[in-house]
Amino acid sequence: MLDITVLLPSYMRWLEYWVFLVSRTIFAAVLLIGFASSKAVANKDRNEEKIAFGEYLSGECVTCHLISGTSKGIPSIVGLEIKTFVSVMHAYKARKLDNKVMTTIASALSDEEIEALAIYFASVKPR
Amino acid sequence: MKFSRRQFSFLTGASALTLGLSANAPAVFGAARPNVVVIGGGAGGATAARYIAKDSKGAIHVTLIEPSKRYYTCFFSNLYIGGFRDYASIGHSYATLATQGVNVVHDWAVSVDRAKKEVVLGSGARVPYDRLIVSPGIDLKYESVPGYSVAAAGVFPHAWKSGTQAQLLKARVEAMKEGGNFVMIPPPNPFRCPPGPYERVSMIAHLLKQKNPKAKIIVLDQKEKFSKQGLFQEGWEKHYPGMIEWHPPSVHGGIKNVNAQTMEIETDLDTFKADAGSVVPAQMAGNIAQVAGLTNEKGWCSIIPATMQSKVDENIHVIGDASVASAMPKSGFAANSQAKVCAMAVRGALTGAKTFAPRFANTCWSLIATNDGVKVGAKYKAGETKIEATEKFISKTGEKASLRKQTYMESEGWYAGITADIFG
Numbered sequence: 001m002l003d004i005t006v007l008l009p010s011y012m013r014w015l016e017y018w019v020f021l022v023s024r025t026i027f028a029a030v031l032l033i034g035f036a037s038s039k040a041v042a043n044k045d046r047n048e049e050k051i052a053f054g055e056y057l058s059g060e061c062v063t064c065h066l067i068s069g070t071s072k073g074i075p076s077i078v079g080l081e082i083k084t085f086v087s088v089m090h091a092y093k094a095r096k097l098d099n100k101v102m103t104t105i106a107s108a109l110s111d112e113e114i115e116a117l118a119i120y121f122a123s124v125k126p127r
Numbered sequence: 128m129k130f131s132r133r134q135f136s137f138l139t140g141a142s143a144l145t146l147g148l149s150a151n152a153p154a155v156f157g158a159a160r161p162n163v164v165v166i167g168g169g170a171g172g173a174t175a176a177r178y179i180a181k182d183s184k185g186a187i188h189v190t191l192i193e194p195s196k197r198y199y200t201c202f203f204s205n206l207y208i209g210g211f212r213d214y215a216s217i218g219h220s221y222a223t224l225a226t227q228g229v230n231v232v233h234d235w236a237v238s239v240d241r242a243k244k245e246v247v248l249g250s251g252a253r254v255p256y257d258r259l260i261v262s263p264g265i266d267l268k269y270e271s272v273p274g275y276s277v278a279a280a281g282v283f284p285h286a287w288k289s290g291t292q293a294q295l296l297k298a299r300v301e302a303m304k305e306g307g308n309f310v311m312i313p314p315p316n317p318f319r320c321p322p323g324p325y326e327r328v329s330m331i332a333h334l335l336k337q338k339n340p341k342a343k344i345i346v347l348d349q350k351e352k353f354s355k356q357g358l359f360q361e362g363w364e365k366h367y368p369g370m371i372e373w374h375p376p377s378v379h380g381g382i383k384n385v386n387a388q389t390m391e392i393e394t395d396l397d398t399f400k401a402d403a404g405s406v407v408p409a410q411m412a413g414n415i416a417q418v419a420g421l422t423n424e425k426g427w428c429s430i431i432p433a434t435m436q437s438k439v440d441e442n443i444h445v446i447g448d449a450s451v452a453s454a455m456p457k458s459g460f461a462a463n464s465q466a467k468v469c470a471m472a473v474r475g476a477l478t479g480a481k482t483f484a485p486r487f488a489n490t491c492w493s494l495i496a497t498n499d500g501v502k503v504g505a506k507y508k509a510g511e512t513k514i515e516a517t518e519k520f521i522s523k524t525g526e527k528a529s530l531r532k533q534t535y536m537e538s539e540g541w542y543a544g545i546t547a548d549i550f551g
């Protein structure tokens with residue numbers, strides 16, 4: 001088939017090329033943004049799911065640990081860094097820390113459950 | 128803009144519907160906001176009411192029926208008797224629950240019309256429910272101890288239910304003559320708070336040691352052994368040497384009579400003259416459970432472990448002391464734990480809320496003397512027919528004083544935590 005663009009003056013061919021380039025970039029960018037944001041949405045959903053699961057599991061913690069974040073003989077776990085929470089719970093689970101209430105509670109929690117709890121408590125603001 | 132009540136419940140019903148659907152609800156839910164009624168605002172009932180109101184975010188209408196305006200915890204009432212707490216510090220109001228969306232009604236539930244799904248109140252009002260949660264605690268079988276009665280409890284307080292009995296008991300211990308006898312009669316199994324009678328003995332000994340050091344405590348038990356026995360007996364010898372005598376039925380031969388006039392307690396072994404005393408009789412589920420037809424032949428309510436539903440009526444859940452929780456003791460901690468499992472099951476059934484595997488736990492702390500705390504506890508799972516223990520622990524005899532002090536501090540932390548979790 002005849003390429004009609006060869007009939008166009010050369011400056012117009014350049015223009016078309018640029019339009020093509022720019023539109024392709026925009027298209028890619030749109031795709032990329034769309035993809036990234038859908039991934040962000042998925043991540044956010046997953047995070048919220050973990051928070052919800054953590055909140056359910058936390059029912060067991062707040063019998064003793066005040067959700068207000070005050071401590072009266074039992075340390076506060078509200079607003080703890082995720083890393084800290086996870087490593088302390090694993091230390092209880094491995095019985096490297098020795099409080100019997102905590103070793104018993106921790107040994108009944110899976111790694112995912114500990115993570116969900118950590119994410120939940122990190123998300124709570126001390127009152 | 129103001130909504131009429133009907134419009135309001137229509138709207139919240141609709142939002143419950145969308146909530147339900149978005150959570151992949153298995154069934155169609157009615158347009159009206161479902162009703163949950165809770166009988167009893169104690170450790171179990173108030174927790175369940177609060178969690179359902181909080182977690183359903185208004186999609187479920189929660190009514191709590193409780194006659195008292197203030198709940199005085201039995202837990203830590205021994206510490207009040209021992210002088211470690213004042214009475215006001217163990218009292219809790221329902222005001223926060225009310226502001227958190229629970230309709231608190233101060234009345235007695237006098238019957239349950241299970242066919243119509245309505246609770247009948249002392250005032251005659253009828254309260255409809257889609258699900259009913261029953262947490263009335265215990266009632267006492269006064270006649271299980273010969274000579275004991277409601278009237279005799281004015282002389283030998285049981286102090287085993289929330290109320291002024293603990294104050295009466297403390298006053299009577301303080302009024303004992305110098306070198307007098309205090310007689311304690313603990314209940315037979317099963318009963319509320321297995322270590323409770325022995326913590327009470329410890330706290331009365333603590334009080335007497337300061338005010339009346341020649342006084343004696345005689346324990347006439349209705350069981351051969353008791354919770355944390357080794358720990359308590361070690362502590363009694365250490366802190367209160369020569370002050371406490373404990374006799375099991377194999378020694379005293381059984382309680383033959385309690386006489387509140389002459390203050391004499393008759394057993395096969397001897398007749399004991401008391402200057403003050405506490406009698407804790409055998410127990411059963413709170414009377415309303417019986418009236419509602421929920422109790423078994425022993426006076427307790429059988430349940431399905433995973434949901435705490437009554438075995439006789441699927442629209443009713445029984446939690447706390449009134450339930451047969453098998454391996455779990457009758458404790459405030461256990462009632463609070465069961466309440467959360469029940470609250471989730473009720474939300475799942477009424478709004479299609481997502482449910483997770485049930486989790487149960489318990490720890491009972493006891494104070495033996497100043498800074499000498501001990502604990503016993505376990506994790507549990509919902510078996511097919513019973514709640515089963517998966518891991519247990521208990522304090523050891525001969526522990527370091529620093530650890531015992533830490534255990535006591537922990538119990539203070541627990542009290543602050545659980546009362547906030549129950550009453551908001």
Ligand SMILES: Cc1cc2nc3c(=O)[nH]c(=O)nc-3n(C[C@H](O)[C@H](O)[C@H](O)COP(=O)(O)OP(=O)(O)OC[C@H]3O[C@@H](n4cnc5c(N)ncnc54)[C@H](O)[C@@H]3O)c2cc1C
Binds near residue numbers: 319
């Ligand atoms: C001396 C002592 C020490 C204790 N120490 C501890 C401890 O250290 N740790 C621990 O975990 N537990 C302890 N307990 C046990 C704890 O108090 C109970 O296990 C717990 O209160 C049970 O909760 P519940 O909801 O089943 O009953 P309760 O807390 O007794 O609540 C029942 C409520 O129902 C209401 N009610 C009853 N009938 C009706 C009706 N017909 N209509 C409306 N309302 C009604 C009552 O007024 C009451 O408020 C102790 C108990 C005692 C006696």
